[in-house]
Amino acid sequence: MSSRKRPEESSCASRSPVVALAGRALARLLPLLLLPLLVAVFQPQGEDGKRDLKLVLLAAACGTVISAAVPRLHLSLIAVAFTSMIMLSVAHLQDLQNSELEQAVAGQSDLQSRLQLRLDEQRQPESEGALSNFFPRASSRRSAAEIVHALRYRPAPPKTDASAVQMETFSIVLPCAFEGEFAEKTVWAIWENTDHHRLKEIIVVDDGSNPPLRAIMSEKLLAGGPGVPPMKIVRHEKTMGLITAKKSGGDSALGDVIVFFDCHISPRKGWEEAFLKQMKRKGDHRTMVVPTITSLNPDTWQEIQGSAGGKVCYIRWNNDFTWLIYPGRDAPLMSGGLLALTRRWWEETGGYDDKMVAWGGENIDQSLRSWLCGGRIEVAEGAYVAHMWRDASNPKTLLKYPIPTADVM
Known part of the structure; x- marks a missing residue:
């Protein structure tokens, strides 16, 4: 009997190394593709609806490092999951801090407006009393820092004539x-x-x-x-x-x-x-x-x-x-x-x-x-x-x- 293999068997044998090589290459490239994708999808959006491109590029760089350093697929996937959680946590924390900072700036602006209104009310001389000169007179153009400083470090009330004080x-x-x-x-x-x-x-x-x-x-x-x-x-x-x-x-x-x-x-x-x-x-x-x-x-x-x-x-x-x-x-x-x-x-x-x-x-x-x-x-x-x-x-x-x-x- 002839010892030659069938043509289709020879073709399958020749393709199996190629498929295996392609699978290993895809497994090595998976962190490079998956990590930036996860970061791009789940990172918080800005007020204009755009995403932070710098964070996506950083994720791609981290994915490259994982692909090169971790050859096994299951280990690389664990590394991708861990890295994505850290990056997304930092991104959400930064977004929260930015939001609080915006609220603080808005509150400072409101405080400035209210303090300026109080100062404007004190521009007219008032009769001497316990609260006289509590708010110093000021021009209508003052920064919030100047107003707060004026409130904290207001000048002392004018001295009363000692002869007029009965004690x-x-x-x-x-x-x-x-x-x-x-x-x-x-x-x-x-x-x-x-x-x-x-x-x-x-x-x-x-x-x-x-x-x-x-x-x-x-x-x-x-x-x-x-x-x-x-x-x-x-x-x-x-x-x-x-x-x-x-x-x-x-x-x-x-x-x-x-x-x-x-x-x-x-x-x-x-x-x-x-x-x-x-x-x-x-x-x-x-x-x-x-x-x-x-x-x-x-x-x-x-x-x-x-x-x-x-x-x-x-x-x-x-x-x-x-x-x-x-x-x-x-x-x-x-x-x-x-x-x-x-x-x-x-x-x-x-x-x-x-x-x-x-x-x-x-x-x-x-x-x-x-x-x-x-x-x-x-x-x-x-x-x-x-x-x-x-x-x-x-x-x-x-x-x-x-x-x-x-x-x-």
């Missing part, structure tokens, strides 16, 4: 609720350690005490007259809260300077002159002052010698405040319990917010209000006030100011 007499406000004998001890301590001709009045705000403070105070103190503190009582029939009590006392004050003290303190002699000296330093009525606060012995009602003194506070990230060891003059935040300001500044800044009906926070509000309205808060050097702190070992010191009743809240 001679004091109204001392004592917010008291269920303080008992502490209220009278505080009144007498203030009287004994204060120059009498400076003392216009001591306003005791009885914030719903039961029994009323008037019922437990001595007849001598209630009767008044020579040698007796000039005390008057403002009575709330129900507890309105510490802040409302302080506001009631501040609104009824008649002295040039309003002093807020807690109802369990004793000042050191000379405190009032140290207050006035500091308040008159700038020659206007916008300086609030705080003393150095030491510790009070609740049994003897005398200052504890050598006790550490706190002066000012600062705001923490959790919106609470704590004491700041700060030797300087300016106080970023006052403690709230012991301070003084002129009655004029009290009226111009609006006093305390009557919507704050619980306890605490008024010191933050008032500090920010004063600084932002052109005022300042300073430590009165030489002014010391002893304060009764809560002591777990002494039950008489643990009374907290009560929270208002539900109908007040």
Whole structure:
């Protein structure tokens, strides 16, 4: 029999190496073709509907590297998938950042328009007050950066003629609720350690005490007259809260300077002159002052010698405040319990917010209000006030100011 193969078998045998070679070549070229195709299809489009050609060319270059470096088809496909995910992720992230940047630019433009409108409204002179010169006058052609800089670094309000600022007499406000004998001890301590001709009045705000403070105070103190503190009582029939009590006392004050003290303190002699000296330093009525606060012995009602003194506070990230060891003059935040300001500044800044009906926070509000309205808060050097702190070992010191009743809240 003949050993020669059939023609069709010979043709198939000759084509099989060619087909195999073509398949291997196609497998090597697949990453070069597939990677740019995936990137072109799935990359984010621009606002004009066009795609980023540079990213497609980068994908083609990466596909070439994969084709040359990874001979096996399944490995090259994995490399293509991994590379495409990275490139598309970066592209979408960049698109998101561009979108946020456009929104920020649009917001800045809107802010510029609104700030410019506010500045234009301030171009006419206004009467002197707490918010005078809060926005500086400006031309209608200012950049956003200039406007923001002007708002942040506005010039200080014009100085008031020192001779026109009356700071001679004091109204001392004592917010008291269920303080008992502490209220009278505080009144007498203030009287004994204060120059009498400076003392216009001591306003005791009885914030719903039961029994009323008037019922437990001595007849001598209630009767008044020579040698007796000039005390008057403002009575709330129900507890309105510490802040409302302080506001009631501040609104009824008649002295040039309003002093807020807690109802369990004793000042050191000379405190009032140290207050006035500091308040008159700038020659206007916008300086609030705080003393150095030491510790009070609740049994003897005398200052504890050598006790550490706190002066000012600062705001923490959790919106609470704590004491700041700060030797300087300016106080970023006052403690709230012991301070003084002129009655004029009290009226111009609006006093305390009557919507704050619980306890605490008024010191933050008032500090920010004063600084932002052109005022300042300073430590009165030489002014010391002893304060009764809560002591777990002494039950008489643990009374907290009560929270208002539900109908007040």
